[in-house]
Amino acid sequence: MSDFKPLADRVRPKKLSQFYGQEHILGTDKILTQMVKNQSLSSLIFWGPPGVGKTTLAKILSQELNCKFIATSAVLIGTPEIKKIAEVAGQDASFFKTKTILFLDEIHRFNKGQQDVLLPYVESGTLTLIGATTENPSFSINSALLSRCRVLALKSLTEKDLKKILDQVLQDQDNGLAQQKISLSDQAEKILLSFAGGDARKLLTALEIASTSRENYELSEKDIREAIQSSVLYYDKNGEEHYNIISALHKCLRDSDPDAALYWLARMLEAGEDPLYVVRRLIRFASEDVGLADPQALILATSAKDAVHFIGIPEGKLALAELVVYLAQAPKSNAIYTSYAKAANDAKNSSHLGVPLVLRNAPTKLMKDFDYGKGYKYAPDANSEDIKNQQHWPDDFGPKKYL
Numbered sequence: 001m002s003d004f005k006p007l008a009d010r011v012r013p014k015k016l017s018q019f020y021g022q023e024h025i026l027g028t029d030k031i032l033t034q035m036v037k038n039q040s041l042s043s044l045i046f047w048g049p050p051g052v053g054k055t056t057l058a059k060i061l062s063q064e065l066n067c068k069f070i071a072t073s074a075v076l077i078g079t080p081e082i083k084k085i086a087e088v089a090g091q092d093a094s095f096f097k098t099k100t101i102l103f104l105d106e107i108h109r110f111n112k113g114q115q116d117v118l119l120p121y122v123e124s125g126t127l128t129l130i131g132a133t134t135e136n137p138s139f140s141i142n143s144a145l146l147s148r149c150r151v152l153a154l155k156s157l158t159e160k161d162l163k164k165i166l167d168q169v170l171q172d173q174d175n176g177l178a179q180q181k182i183s184l185s186d187q188a189e190k191i192l193l194s195f196a197g198g199d200a201r202k203l204l205t206a207l208e209i210a211s212t213s214r215e216n217y218e219l220s221e222k223d224i225r226e227a228i229q230s231s232v233l234y235y236d237k238n239g240e241e242h243y244n245i246i247s248a249l250h251k252c253l254r255d256s257d258p259d260a261a262l263y264w265l266a267r268m269l270e271a272g273e274d275p276l277y278v279v280r281r282l283i284r285f286a287s288e289d290v291g292l293a294d295p296q297a298l299i300l301a302t303s304a305k306d307a308v309h310f311i312g313i314p315e316g317k318l319a320l321a322e323l324v325v326y327l328a329q330a331p332k333s334n335a336i337y338t339s340y341a342k343a344a345n346d347a348k349n350s351s352h353l354g355v356p357l358v359l360r361n362a363p364t365k366l367m368k369d370f371d372y373g374k375g376y377k378y379a380p381d382a383n384s385e386d387i388k389n390q391q392h393w394p395d396d397f398g399p400k401k402y403l
Contacts, residue, residue: 007208008201010175011168012056018168019060021053021161025152032057032152036064041099043122043129045107045137045146048154051199054132057154058103067128068092068100074109079117086121093126100127107131108140115145122148156198163193165200169207182211187221195228242273246281249324254289258328265324269317279305282323293333300326339402346400353394 013019016026016036025032035041041061046054055071062069070085089100104110110118121127122145129149133140137151157165169176170183184192196203210219210227249264268278279301286301304323308316362372377386393399 006205007169007176008204011165011172011204012059014060014063016060016064019053019057020164021157022057022154024155031150032061036061039065041065041067041101041128043127043149045131045133045141045149045151046154047133047135047137047151049134049156049198051196051201051203052154052157053200054154055103055105058101058130058132061130062101062103065099065101068098069103070100071103071105073105074107074114079114082114082117082121086126089121090126099125101130102127103130103132105132106134108133108135108137112142115142119144119148157196157200158198159193162196162198162200162203163189166193166203166207169204177207177211180211180214181216182214182219183217184219184224185221188219188224191221191224191228195224246278249278250281250285250289253285253324253328254332256328256332258325261324261328262321265320269313269320275308275313275316275320276305278320279308279323282320282327285327288337289332289334290327290330291333291336293331297327297330335403342400342402350394350397353397356391356394358391 016033019026024030027033046057048054058071059069061067068089072081085100085102089102092098092100107115118127118129122129131141131149137146166184166189171178173179192203192206195206206224206227207219210223211217245264245267249261249268252260252264265278269275283298283301283305286297290297300323304319307319311319357371357374358376360367360372362368367373377390379387
């Protein structure tokens with residue numbers, strides 16, 4: 001056993017039969033299973049959250065297909081290194097008939113120019129690319145490279161998957177914890193599986209910390225909690241999850257579910273989201289989704305913004321929580337949103353039409369000579385019928401009804 005290696009690396013499965021999870025791409029007759037069966041692998045993008053087996057799966061595929069495997073990260077190499085790898089891969093293909101898989105972790109960190117360098121090697125088959133990313137490839141990978149790869153979405157592991165991994169590690173004599181005779185109480189196991197949140201690496205790291213220097217030992221709830229210490233919430237402020245969660249908050253507010261809205265608010269704030277970003281979205285919601293059904297909502301939203309500015313975080317979280325509950329419980333009307341959209345469309349299509357002369361100010365004599373403001377009826381001094389008949393729309397446009 002290689003003691004210097006982390007547990008998560010030591011117990012990494014080496015065969016597809018040992019790999020748990022991702023049945024939607026690894027089950028009978030599924031895409032990766034068929035590629036292995038046919039001994040043919042196309043370039044792939046593995047898209048999914050951390051700790052679900054992206055690196056492991058790439059290694060297994062290279063072994064199953066007898067390919068040379070080069071694993072690196074987009075944060076560690078650049079264009080010169082890619083060209084050198086491709087040159088050697090071309091030689092291996094010519095002289096030894098060996099295919100090369102380049103596993104590029106965090107491929108989203110490559111800029112457009114670096115991604116473009118990969119194109120000719122992927123297209124010619126010199127390199128079979130397997131890119132791994134936690135971010136939506138639609139946003140992070142350019143269309144030219146994306147069109148040459150098959151995107152496979154990997155899912156968070158279920159507790160059932162994690163339980164299988166845990167049991168295997170505890171029974172593994174060569175690389176796992178069987179020699180230490182480590183076990184877990186039912187409550188300790190429950191907490192560990194919950195903490196992992198679908199991430200096998202988090203599970204194995206916490207397990208390794210809890211079991212260090214222990215033999216013939218049953219890990220307790222306290223042992224696991226000490227190993228976990230403080231959970232780092234999964235929330236990428238610059239990635240897709242950022243937009244997924246703010247979307248969830250928005251939709252729960254719209255559906256008038258204050259409890260769910262509070263949950264998604266907490267998910268953002270406890271993970272370190274900028275509270276002013278949150279309140280900006282809530283101000284928009286107050287005018288867009290609550291609107292005229294409760295004009296007080298917009299006043300409360302701007303007040304919450306001032307409160308966050310004034311007292312900061314963490315105290316400001318309560319002001320945002322109050323606002324979220326209020327918005328969720330408020331009546332909803334999108335009349336302002338839809339009405340303005342109609343007005344904006346008409347405005348774009350009629351921007352060439354001038355303001356009626358009767359509505360124009362005439363601060364100079366010349367403007368008066370050109371009939372600016374001529375015949376205008378001042379509402380406080382005029383009767384309602386005159387005001388009703390006063391021209392308010394451009395010539396040849398006609399009145400519209402938006403509300």
